[in-house]
Amino acid sequence: DIQMTQSPSAMSASVGDRVTITCRASQGISNDLAWFQQKPGTVPKRLIYAASTLQSGVPSRFSGGGSGTEFTLTISSLQPEDFATYYCLQYNNSPFTFGPGTKVDIK
Amino acid sequence: QVQLVQSGAEVEKPGASVKVSCKASGYTFTDYYLHWVRQAPGQGLEWMGWIHTNSGGTHYAHNFHGRVTMTRDTSISTAYMELSSLGSDDTALYYCLLLAPSSSGVWGQGTTVTVSS
Numbered sequence: 189d190i191q192m193t194q195s196p197s198a199m200s201a202s203v204g205d206r207v208t209i210t211c212r213a214s215q216g217i218s219n220d221l222a223w224f225q226q227k228p229g230t231v232p233k234r235l236i237y238a239a240s241t242l243q244s245g246v247p248s249r250f251s252g253g254g255s256g257t258e259f260t261l262t263i264s265s266l267q268p269e270d271f272a273t274y275y276c277l278q279y280n281n282s283p284f285t286f287g288p289g290t291k292v293d294i295k
Numbered sequence: 296q297v298q299l300v301q302s303g304a305e306v307e308k309p310g311a312s313v314k315v316s317c318k319a320s321g322y323t324f325t326d327y328y329l330h331w332v333r334q335a336p337g338q339g340l341e342w343m344g345w346i347h348t349n350s351g352g353t354h355y356a357h358n359f360h361g362r363v364t365m366t367r368d369t370s371i372s373t374a375y376m377e378l379s380s381l382g383s384d385d386t387a388l389y390y391c392l393l394l395a396p397s398s399s400g401v402w403g404q405g406t407t408v409t410v411s412s
Contacts, residue, residue, distance in 0.1 A: 222394070231402045231403075232390075233400075234400035243400055277340075277342070277394075279394055283342060283354070284342045286339060287339075
């Protein structure tokens with residue numbers, strides 16, 4: 189099975205900060221990676237798929253990059269509504285696997 | 296618009312089984328695989344498996360082999376996830392969702408399953 193790791197596991201940031209989260213796969217997954225945002229008590233929401241394609245309706249301050257084994261999610265200017273937990277998911281190979289999550293909270 | 300509507304909360308005793316439904320609307324049901332994911336209280340997301348809604352073919356995560364069964368009824372655009380031999384660590388929110396890049400990426404609202412004696 190493909191293992192996914194994320195770093196950092198948690199971070200504190202301020203409104204306006206540029207934030208980057210990294211996701212690593214234990215083997216190459218091409219660009220078969222999605223990013224999800226989950227706020228407390230709500231259903232996760234897909235932000236990005238195919239590593240860098242923005243889901244319709246998602247603000248352009250979110251961007252994704254990478255290919256193979258290393259991927260990034262970048263928020264160019266953190267907004268109050270972006271404080272949440274972010275998960276990556278590889279869908280290159282079954283079983284699909286999520287990363288453990290990165291919690292972004294207010295500094 | 297695309298929607299996945301799940302059945303209501305369930306409370307089951309250890310050793311029992313639970314069956315959760317997921318009714319799709321707003322798109323052609325057989326166009327996309329349907330996935331199931333769960334989230335234990337305060338924990339991360341765990342992928343459980345998928346069902347090919349056209350053929351009925353399935354693929355399950357190793358952790359659930361032998362305990363999970365995913366089925367569908369195309370006549371009512373509904374998928375089902377049944378989990379047997381429940382233990383306390385199966386207490387979680389269970390979600391159905393679309394993952395295909397070409398899909399809307401919609402999730403169901405989640406179904407709480409509580410396992411308690």
